[in-house]
């Protein structure tokens with residue numbers, strides 16, 4: 001392949017590596033290897049996998065967590081200064097996002113300089129950070145269902161100097177809080193009316209599982225008059241991953257208006273707004289406001305929030321309770337391709353007449369006749385009494401149809417002044433030319449490693465560890481090692497701003513369309529290289545550092561793989577350590593059953 005057909009720069013775009021939250025740490029080198037960068041030191045991920053002899057691993061880049069924390073604090077300081085905002089930032093880390101001890105330790109140690117505290121939602125989470133609670137002091141926000149056992153524990157920490165903000169949601173909790181007023185602060189969680197359009201926006205509105213309505217609060221105050229003085233904080237949470245900045249702004253406006261009104265009604269000590277989580281992580285950084293690609297940055301978030309909060313006469317402090325933005329980038333799932341198979345049928349014998357494909361004058365005609373032909377084919381495939389010969393013919397027909405359409409479309413685009421985007425007008429054609437031709441069997445478990453793919457159809461960026469200086473060969477689906485049909489990953493959002501040669505938009509071997517310049521397109525498979533025999537070809541799933549550790553499932557007894565921890569030494573050098581490395585990964589039979 002000539003150089004003009006591909007470039008590392010194009011790979012950066014196609015694989016979504018120009019990303020404001022992780023480009024500091026993850027990049028491609030000139031020879032096409034995916035590398036982790038820390039303080040100017042680089043390590044090829046392939047070298048790390050080979051060094052420890054692993055077929056799969058979680059690679060944790062701990063400096064990415066610290067960097068995200070620094071970005072948050074810096075963005076707040078800059079935007080609050082620009083807006084002449086006087087309220088302070090109170091950052092806390094919500095443990096439900098990732099309570100892995102390595103992660104919590106990183107956040108705690110680095111967070112000391114910013115007084116970064118914790119948010120806990122259960123007694124168990126509280127117990128998991130006991131060692132930090134007795135070490136120093138800070139801020140502790142307590143959500144979730146509260147018990148007197150939990151409050152006794154909180155009282156102890158409060159008396160040692162922790163600032164405990166207990167957010168209540170019911171009469172029972174108000175009564176409970178009333179008994180501990182000399183040590184803890186009280187907040188109230190309200191149901192926001194703003195709709196944020198997040199996948200989790202069912203956590204808002206009156207039917208939300210969480211919080212109280214304003215009416216309910218006003219009635220409760222009659223029974224618990226101490227609340228008028230005791231309430232310091234109002235808490236609203238708009239659901240995780242709010243991808244539209246306008247929704248963030250609306251939520252901030254709603255919160256600050258409620259704060260102002262309540263102050264007028266005599267809640268004179270209200271001086272904190274906890275906006276919950278919601279700051280969206282750019283799984284894809286195209287800023288289009290889709291579920292995977294928020295239309296704003298951390299800086300834009302604070303701008304929107306503070307411009308709403310400024311309307312308040314006494315600027316409230318802001319509790320920053322976002323965790324997804326802090327931990328997402330740090331965890332990379334790396335998995336080896338163990339085998340490759342055909343995705344669909346192959347050509348074997350003669351087929352039905354497919355001349356209509358060659359004869360089609362333009363895409364419009366091709367689309368129309370394809371729609372008709374596919375119906376005929378589907379009817380034939382639906383019959384039960386086919387013998388082996390008829391099956392051969394049907395399979396060959398389907399295979400040849402796909403191959404002919406793919407090559408015809410490629411020729412139509414390359415030989416004519418047609419724009420690549422022309423294909424977007426024809427859904428059947430588009431689906432065929434972006435369909436996978438290969439199935440890669442990969443050493444991972446979607447249920448254990450990226451469970452949110454099944455739970456909320458979360459998008460994760462997929463990148464090969466090698467050959468990023470070569471044009472991808474095929475579109476492939478990634479089957480995992482479980483025996484579950486849902487254990488397959490094949491959706492891919494592709495975006496490149498431009499190509500120099502239309503040939504660059506097609507894969508090298510199966511001639512699939514993998515990009516349309518200037519347009520975000522959804523492919524049915526992932527652009528990858530066909531590993532040669534004996535080649536160590538690995539794939540990385542990026543941004544798996546939020547929620548995935550905590551939600552991991554043990555389907556087919558596939559448990560956790562080894563972990564490669566990347567950190568910096570006190571001299572600022574790259575430091576690499578392998579945890580559970582003797583297990584070698586999922587394909588080692590010795591450990592496959594140990595969970």
Ligand SMILES: *Cc1c(COP(=O)(O)O)cnc(C)c1O
Nearest residue numbers: 240241276277278321322323324
């Ligand atoms: C889940 C949750 C968070 C964390 O939200 P992210 O946007 O996922 O970081 C914060 N606060 C509360 C109350 C939550 O339930």
